[in-house]
């Protein structure tokens with residue numbers, strides 16, 4: 090645990106309220122939500138989250154729409170597609186070979202279990218375990234999915250959430266994924282985890298940027314222990 094923590098000044102619920110009232114969250118800015126709105130299918134949402142790894146939502150949304158148009162975002166369509174056509178369709182998202190391999194592996198697993206329904210009906214921790222065995226699928230990918238689709242008590246940690254949790258003093262500088270995820274889940278509470286995850290992305294994009302954070306304009310400047318350090 091770092092020295093000063095935002096938790097000494099405000100509860101997670103109060104921070105959540107401040108973020109919610111001062112940040113704009115538009116589903117069109119998040120590839121997982123674009124997939125959810127367009128396709129309402131758990132496999133499609135997972136595929137979109139895979140596309141978003143190590144790239145911006147802007148690029149992953151472009152890749153998702155192209156994949157949807159040229160190949161289709163179902164396990165059958167992905168399994169039927171040639172690796173080259175898959176790579177070409179998702180190229181704009183970066184790391185196309187690695188992501189094509191992950192999509193094929195995901196499609197194989199879901200098909201093996203009889204289709205997308207498995208992702209909804211199976212025990213979420215079992216789903217987590219099986220997904221984490223796939224190449225190119227890490228805890229963030231799985232936790233974003235489980236929190237959007239299964240409302241599971243997990244907090245997905247991306248680079249924004251990790252940076253902010255450290256600046257807020259909820260965890261130390263060296264904390265890894267699990268520690269940060271647990272700290273944010275405990276701070277915000279499971280019922281707010283999914284929305285809080287998106288609010289942290291919005292905070293990170295708008296104010297709490299990796300370089301030159303805009304602390305002077307940040308809605309949390311009065312309570313954040315790192316506000317004066319930048």
Ligand code: SF4
Pocket residue numbers: 253256296297298302303304305307308309310313314315316319
């Ligand atoms: S005050 Fe600065 S460091 Fe703290 S959350 Fe806001 S932008 Fe980030």
